[in-house]
Amino acid sequence: MEQPGREAFRHFQPITTRWHDNDVYGHVNNVVYYSFFDSAVNSYLIEHGGLDIHQGEVIALVVNSSCDYFASIAFPERIEVGLAVSKLGNSSVHYRLGIFKAGQQQASAVGRFVHVFVERASNRPLTIPEPLRAALGRLRCD
Structure with a gap:
């Protein structure tokens, strides 16, 4: 997988790393990236699509996810999660997500996520x- 730039994404969700995101090696542990993806996607769906995660009749379940890492991030860094949709089906959606250090043009990590x-x-x-x-x-990014 190539390391994409910001132009490959349509929306950016700011996230602040937290002290406990770092592992013993001094960088954000790989499993935390999935939390960033989930938070960014659901924030977008709530704010822009009206998803009601508490009372709504419709919910979105993750059925597949993966991530490629290019550069580490660590607390205390501000990051942005870039969102793009690569496939929009009848009941499912495939996202491409990029983790960017604030102000950087190239992604530190790129994930794929299916709801x-x-x-x-x-x-x-x-x-x-x-x-x-x-x-x-x-x-959509075609």
Whole structure:
């Protein structure tokens, strides 16, 4: 995988690293990147698509994720998670996510993340509701 720049993403979500994100090697542990991805995606869906994570009938479940690392980050750094949608299906969405140190042009890490939208009560896939589909459409990178 090539190390992408900011132009490969459509939205940037700021995140501040935390003291406990660092591992014994002095950098953010690899598992924390997945938390950054989850926080950035869900913040976007709540703010721009109206996702109600507490009471809504629709929720999004992660069914696949991966990450490639290019450069380390550490507390106390401010980062931005770049979001892009590479595939928008009927009930699923494939994201491409970039972790950028504030002000840097090249990603420190790039992740892939797949959500399936389901009915909360049954956990059965459903068609992505229109407000969420519209918000996700604005992230499309073809």
